[in-house]
Amino acid sequence: MKIAVLGTKGIPGHHGVEVVVDSLVPHMTTIGHDVTVYGYDTYTEPDENYNGAKIKTVHGSSRSSLEMISHMWNSAVDTRQNKFDIIHIHSADPCLLAWLPVSKYGVMATSHGQAYLRKKWSLSAKNMSKLAERFFIRIPDVITSVSKPLSNFYAEKYQKKVHYIPNGITFRDKPDPVLLKKWRLTPKGFLFCSAGRIERTKGIHTLLDAFQKINTDLPLVIAGGGSGSDLAYFRELKEKNLKNVIFTGFLTGDEFYALYAHACIFIFPSEYEAMSMALLEGLSFGTPTIYSDILENQAVADGLGYAFIVSDPLSLADEIQAVLTNYDTSVERGKKAARVIRERHDWKSIAEAYNQVYQGLAERRGAGV
Numbered sequence: 001m002k003i004a005v006l007g008t009k010g011i012p013g014h015h016g017v018e019v020v021v022d023s024l025v026p027h028m029t030t031i032g033h034d035v036t037v038y039g040y041d042t043y044t045e046p047d048e049n050y051n052g053a054k055i056k057t058v059h060g061s062s063r064s065s066l067e068m069i070s071h072m073w074n075s076a077v078d079t080r081q082n083k084f085d086i087i088h089i090h091s092a093d094p095c096l097l098a099w100l101p102v103s104k105y106g107v108m109a110t111s112h113g114q115a116y117l118r119k120k121w122s123l124s125a126k127n128m129s130k131l132a133e134r135f136f137i138r139i140p141d142v143i144t145s146v147s148k149p150l151s152n153f154y155a156e157k158y159q160k161k162v163h164y165i166p167n168g169i170t171f172r173d174k175p176d177p178v179l180l181k182k183w184r185l186t187p188k189g190f191l192f193c194s195a196g197r198i199e200r201t202k203g204i205h206t207l208l209d210a211f212q213k214i215n216t217d218l219p220l221v222i223a224g225g226g227s228g229s230d231l232a233y234f235r236e237l238k239e240k241n242l243k244n245v246i247f248t249g250f251l252t253g254d255e256f257y258a259l260y261a262h263a264c265i266f267i268f269p270s271e272y273e274a275m276s277m278a279l280l281e282g283l284s285f286g287t288p289t290i291y292s293d294i295l296e297n298q299a300v301a302d303g304l305g306y307a308f309i310v311s312d313p314l315s316l317a318d319e320i321q322a323v324l325t326n327y328d329t330s331v332e333r334g335k336k337a338a339r340v341i342r343e344r345h346d347w348k349s350i351a352e353a354y355n356q357v358y359q360g361l362a363e364r365r366g367a368g369v
Contacts (some may be wrong), residue, residue, distance in 0.1 A: 001362060003033050003035050003088055004077060005021055006094060006101065008088060010037060010043045020146070024351050024354065025051050036054045036201070037056070038056050039056070041057040041058060045057070049331060059071075059074060080102050085104050085105045086105050086108060087103045089108070091112050092129075093132040095132055095135040097178035106364075108140055110144070114274075136177075144354075146166055147275045166345060166350065168349075169277045171284060179255050182255065185219070188262065188264045189264065190219045191219070192267065193220070193221070195224030196272075197228040198229040198233065202269070207315050209222075210316035210317040210320065221249070221263070223248045224250060225249045261287065265287065265324070268291040269292050269310075270292055271311055272296075275299075275300060276296070279300055283334075284338075285338065286331075287334055288306070288331060290305060290320060292309075304337035304340055304341070306319050306322070306323055306333075307319075
């Protein structure tokens with residue numbers, strides 16, 4: 001089938017939704033689909049053969065309030081001038097324009113979370129996101145979600161069937177620990193937090209407060225920043241100027257994964273997620289993992305890591321201290337986590353789950369359903 005992917009900034013992916021699409025593409029093309037990914041011309045480059053797919057860029061507004069909707073409009077208009085079997089819209093907010101793409105077989109949309117819950121957004125932006133959620137529910141022929149709790153929320157609130165298809169993980173060997181020397185670190189000699197985009201809902205302030213309460217000489221390393229970060233919040237964190245805290249900035253590649261793989265503990269204090277790629281990464285390396293007890297994290301990590309009460313620095317400090325005190329037991333749980341994540345979150349299997357939805361949609365529409 002010819003599939004157009006809309007709603008993302010494009011690939012290669014650096015954050016969240018873009019990483020998901022980037023990871024799915026080679027598996028979708030291997031299955032045999034003809035995939036075109038629409039992206040922002042400010043984010044990616046056109047490519048006729050990116051892992052078997054085509055990357056097509058469109059122009060849009062540079063204003064943050066109009067960036068997504070203008071790029072989505074231009075992408076959707078372009079699909080009308082081409083012949084696709086299925087339009088797959090990633091994220092709920094771009095579904096404000098889900099009525100615009102015209103395809104032979106139908107439109108599918110995947111929710112990667114509720115953007116209106118993020119604290120950095122203005123009231124008007126949050127209201128627009130809530131409106132987009134209603135479009136997401138009503139317009140596409142098929143809807144999916146990467147989060148089981150979110151799928152349940154949609155089903156209960158809107159009485160609409162939502163297919164749950166989780167995110168996957170690219171399984172990697174542990175990078176050479178020599179890469180840690182850049183920050184004067186040693187294996188198992190530091191605590192690590194990966195935040196991707198730095199914003200208040202990532203809970204870094206809770207982690208910093210907790211770090212001051214624990215008895216350890218281990219440094220705390222925090223990776224994240226770049227596009228989409230809340231710069232005022234980032235400055236606020238850095239201005240605390242806490243001893244033994246290292247902000248690496250945005251990282252990719254082996255340097256980044258070396259921090260996951262060789263940390264003593266991976267800590268994920270986020271206040272809101274759908275299904276976090278960062279949490280999956282930490283668990284997949286077998287690193288003892290501490291995470292906030294929001295439903296979305298519990299759905300992924302229950303029994304595989306250690307939960308603390310979200311936004312509670314004392315609870316987080318207690319959990320860090322307990323893991324350090326009982327470290328051998330924590331390492332054994334980490335080994336279990338690595339095995340389970342490999343079983344549940346393999347991209348090949350997840351791509352096949354999406355393929356089954358595509359096939360079902362094509363059959364229904366072809367039969368005039």
